[in-house]
Amino acid sequence: MLRRLDLRADPLPRPAVLRGMVPRAELDVDGAIAAVRPIVDGVRERGLEAAMEATERFDKVRPATVRVPASALAEALDGLDPDVRVALETSIDRARTVHEAQRREDVVTQVVPGGTVTERFVPVRRVGLYAPGGLAVYPSSVIMNVVPAQAAGVESLVVVSPPQAEFGGRPHPTVLAAAALLGVDEVWAVGGAQGVALLAYGATDTDGSDLEPVDVVTGPGNVYLTAAKRIVRGTVGIDAEAGTTEIAILADAGADPVHVASDLISQAEHDPNAASVLVTTSDELAAAVEVELERQVSATKHTERIRTALSGPQSGVILVASIHDGIAVVDAYAAEHLEIQTADARADAARVRNAGAIFIGPYAPVSLGDYCAGSNHVLPTGGCARHSGGLSTSTFLRGVHVVEYTEDALREVSDRVVALANAEDLPAHGQAVTARFGGAT
Missing domain, CATH: 3.40.50.1980 (Nitrogenase molybdenum iron protein domain)
Structure with missing residues (x-):
């Protein structure tokens, strides 16, 4: 059901190349x-x-x-x-x-x-x-x-x-x-x-x-x-130009394939274009997840929608040689939702730079964040987590700088303001300062 991309044979490509290789939902906004x-x-x-x-x-x-x-x-x-x-x-x-x-x-x-x-x-x-x-x-x-x-x-x-x-x-x-x-x-x-x-x-x-x-x-x-x-x-x-929902799961051989499969399915349920990506060091886990997907997808309510999403080019399994490489891959992917299901999940999560939200361990599925974790589920998609965060209180706040200087404080720095104004060929900027101290205007 899931396409495979094997990145174990050679050193990983640089991040810009990786970003073009990982599965990605198409979002033709133009x-x-x-x-x-x-x-x-x-x-x-x-x-x-x-x-x-x-x-x-x-x-x-x-x-x-x-x-x-x-x-x-x-x-x-x-x-x-x-x-x-x-x-x-x-x-x-x-x-x-x-x-x-x-x-x-x-x-x-x-x-x-x-x-x-x-x-x-x-x-x-x-x-x-x-x-x-x-x-x-x-x-x-x-x-x-x-x-x-x-x-x-x-x-x-x-x-x-x-x-x-x-x-x-x-x-x-x-x-x-x-x-x-x-x-x-x-x-x-x-x-x-x-x-x-x-x-x-x-x-x-x-x-x-x-x-x-x-x-x-x-x-x-x-x-x-x-x-x-x-x-x-x-x-x-x-807030952002949000695209179709996506989940990436970084998992090692110790992850439970039932959990992994159910979490991939949970996001595929949203939309036929939803993206579900597994990044793993284990052939055995990947095979077990495939078996679980077949079993669980057939038994769930929105079978056709989910199967379409999981079979699409936006979803897949990426095999990596090490968790270190897996972190590089998920950083390049910059998932909206990233689950870490590894032996040292908390430490591995701390090494991730790019994700909308990170879910650590087997008991923090994305669906918890969708509803009752306390976190926000309006998150960057399509790789935008490399430069943007999710919705938060800060989204609705503007930082306004309020500047207050006394006469002595302005006088002390006036010659440097004038020097910079002249260097930029904006002499009136300097004159706006010197005029306050009887200088020429």
Whole structure:
């Protein structure tokens, strides 16, 4: 089922070459932009009507209003399965514990006597948080977006999620219930590129109320959502250009093939284009995992979707000569989710540089992080973990430098400011300093 790449015979290629060799999901954002740009431009130019046209086309429903009534949020929470409610509350509590610990305190640095630079951490004012629809329901993504925004002190937030024809043009009730549990009172029934465009440009709802634009858009979605985020970037901030989910597992001969197979399957369940990659030193483990995949995939609910993902070019087994080489491979891959199932998993994990999130040992599966670890599951994909991190409280904070100097402190450094200004042929910069001490202007 899984393709094989054997890297044991020769020294490993350099990282740039390795990045081109490892299995990778295709994410043609440039191609999607051609399809998405008319939608985004239409919302920018014509507002709600263009958004509703796209919604009817793609979601087969036209909501009476974009903003979901407060009564619908309360109704969804009242009708929530008690077991699901307890699970969501657990997820929220653990996520709050982690994300509230990420709050930043202002840092005041005395550079010289009389001269200070303070870095203030200021939350963005209003954010739009996307919870996907499609092949699954994602109340967990509501939690992963809302909790860090609230921990950062964001003043105003709106959750957007695609309308569902079977639920009267509103988002899935479990998504609405999760929003209600979090104290969110603004939810929009809109998805896809049109949802991103509405967040960026705003509009007037059918009842005359204001759909206020936001400052930052976050949340995962498909390639069309990612293309829309790229188009509006600059008008608003975005968290990342997220692609299809991916898992890499670094494992040695001691790993349990049942665990490894089930974890590869868990991410393949998301999407036929999801990527599941095993990096191992053991032929025996690779063979045992293949046997387990056949057994478990046949017995699971979404067999066809999972089999397609595991059989695709984005998934595979990579055989390496040593754990040292395995770490080099997973660093080159820079997985969204990386599991370490080796004899010295904690030490091996400490040597990894590039991953969205790392899960150590046999009792920290990725699905724990998806729901109840306390970590965030909105993570960089497609190798972006080499330079970007996942969603966190810091995503919603801006560092602002506040400079305060006394007259004596400025006078002491004035000649160096003038020297640098003249070196850059910007004499007025220097004159802006000397003018304060009776110098020529």
